[in-house]
Amino acid sequence: MIANWIDACAAGDIENEDVIRFDHEGQTFAIYRTEDDRYFATAGLCTHEAVHLSSGLVMGTIIECPKHNGRFDFTSGKAKGAPVCVDLRTFPVKVEDDRVYVQIDA
């Protein structure tokens, strides 16, 4: 498998303690920025009912699904309990020259 670093957005496109949606070749991702400027990426859809997580609220390192408040730790993808039981896939992220790159397997 070839791993590609994809230029997703500018570092400043995401507010502190927030999330944005990023679509790439038919896949959708959620990219997060923590209060202390760390960046993370996960699959973009909730594992419960496939809702875009980017509409949810970020608190610390938790993303809360906008639909039924299912919670995931976006640094590990771990589902934090009912109603969500399936973890989110996570993707490596790096920031270079103020651009955020996500590593997506091709």
Add this chain to the structure above:
Amino acid sequence: MTNETATGQIIIVGAGECGGRAAVALRERGWKGKVTVVGEETLPPYERPQLSKGFLTKKVETSTFGNADSTKFGPLEIEHLVNVKVESLDRAAHSLSLADGRHLSYDRLLLATGASARRPSIPGGEMALCLRTSADAENIRTRLHPGRKVVIIGGGLIGLEVAASATIQGCSVTLIERNDKVLSRCAPISIAGIVEARHRAEGVRFIFGTGVKSIEDRTDGLLVSTTAGLTLDADVVIAGIGALPNVALAKAAGLAVDNGISTNEFLQTSDPDIYAAGDCASTVHPLLDGVRLRLESWRSALEQGERAARNILGEDVRQGTLPWFWSDQFELCLQVVGLPQTGGTTIERWLSPDALLNFHLDGEGRLVAASAVGQLNLIAKDIRVAEMLIARRARPDPRLLAEPTYRLKTLLAA
């Protein structure tokens, strides 16, 4: 009871959302004794909310979306007795009698018996279909064909969701509501107006201010007569006129019942060895000035189930999250937190021409509820922030609340 005692039997009556969560929570908290869930339905806990939404519109194919907890019964050694009703409860003997003749003894009992759809008590009322279980939903789904005339009784959440789903399936829908607007029990008038307009735009007809007097079986279909003297032809009649808590078992056993099985804020009934949670329970709510409430909402069922489990194991957690529900109709999402009717002043925040968030403030300017309608991505974050502000008993500046470009989350830092 403590986790260390590996002996003892905890029984949960009702394998719904609440009972399932409670059973798994007992294990998550380290309980090693026996856990038995007795359920009248034939299935492991499944999610009812989809029944009126994605399942009826064929977006999802199965009516038995097992929930997050149901998959854990096996691995966590939770015994689940299916298809058997608990007939009676002998509190003095700490025992239950099941419909199949078995008897079970318990050390602690959780009643999570939920609610049942209320049937219209009118001549022919039995011909109206109700929606509570996956079997009900399967039955309704097979009847929603394009061109079918569907009459819905009741303009509450279930009635409106079914109206939307039936319309999406190509049916011709008329909704009869006794009040002069939809959603009068749970949402403010501004939101009810947006919802109604959305339904009308899709072709749903509304008849307000009248009840249904009778349903007759004619050879070519059903005839619905209203109390105002109107008659309507129908192929299918569906009633969404509320749900009644399943309290018969508790009542017969002499437990206090007050619009639901009465519990204190720890979800304990009038018998200290018996707890009640979810749709069947009316509980004292600490965040709402100790008012007694029976919530019929999915998140409350999960949260109360979990908290009841913890209290059974000796913790003292008050049930204390705010009432919260959502609904989906066409592409509109509704989310309401707190009790809008407890607020005196309403501040509107328009997020787009068709996305509205209301903040409900009490006489002292304290935020007590928030209600929103619109696209999910516009409303969800703000509702969640509002919920946290309500829990903090915050008095946010109304001008900031009304300003859609203001990032609401900033108020949490204050």
